[in-house]
Amino acid sequence: MVADEDKVFKALADASRRQLLDRLRRQGGLTLGELCKSYDMSRQAVTKHLALLEAANLVVSVKQGREKLHYLNPVPINEIYMRWIGKFEQKQVQALFNLKQALKENE
């Protein structure tokens, strides 16, 4: 039952699934129908991707009436981040990220 890291990496190793996570990051609590509307993917494909993301604990869902609402759960990603980036490296990594973003914007 405990979601393991292999599942997280496998779930993330797919552009469509990362897009679904991006969508849920912008707006939480979307139904399957709402998620399907956002992408050029069949209902079956989105259902399959969501099942993999839920098994990896990257998406959590709650039932509200007949609807199932989906949310991004970033906790497993934070665990990966914390595993390889320690307390003292966080500021340097953030600084490099900010620099990269700033350079991109100037392009």
Next chain:
Amino acid sequence: MIMSKPELIYTTYIRSTPEKLWNAITNPEFARQYWGGNENVSDWKPGSKWVHVTGDAERAIRITGKVVESVPPKRLVLTWADPANEGDVSRVTFEIEPLEDAVRLDVIHGDFQPDSDMINKVSGGWPRVLSSLKSFLETGKPLAIASCQSKHAAEVAHA
């Protein structure tokens, strides 16, 4: 069943017991060790006040609220507000579900006031607190969360 559509939901699976997890949230001695040095203090009875307070000599209150529901070791519902702006109140629910060899913890933060920016203040913090809590319970060691220098109450609460 949930009342209104919640804004934030976080889930983590922890190799521990519901009792230990309940203790980690409600016992100041434990919370201080993984929650950025802060404690949660209350008698945890419905209707009682609770505070999220710094574990140092300053004892500064970062978050305050009421205990709405308290069913140890299963469910804890709290109201959540910055003490400088208590009208800007939201609601946090901890749900603890025992599994075969672990427990599932859901943290649901919702019922934000319409013009509130509390959601932006806490959404970065919860994943860090929950990863640290998981590590604390599974290994005895919290994650080294970078201490937050910001003076902002809610951010500090989640440093």
